[in-house]
Amino acid sequence: MTPQEAPPAGYAEVQVVAASPEVARRVAEVLRRSFATTEQRSFPAGDEGGTRLILTVDTTRAEEPARSWLESSR
Known part of the structure; x- marks a missing residue:
């Protein structure tokens, strides 16, 4: 996937910009x-x-609690 392409249906590309690699990894873990x-x-x-x-x-x-958040946002 190139930066200009949208991901397939049901997927989202997430970019995290952080001051350190450790902070970025912590966000990815969540x-x-x-x-x-x-x-x-x-x-x-x-x-x-x-x-x-x-x-x-x-x-x-998605797992809980993400599933309930996604369903309620529709």
Whole structure:
């Protein structure tokens, strides 16, 4: 998937930009507890430092409490 392409139906691409790789990984871990995800990809976040982490989540395979949040938001 290229940056301009939308993910398939039922999926969402999530980008986390954080000051450190550890902070980005902690956010990704929270997402993994609620959704099935792809392997994360990380990149430098620009000239100032930091980390950009990208992962794709499968919203069709959400666990609780994400499932109830998704259903109530429709």
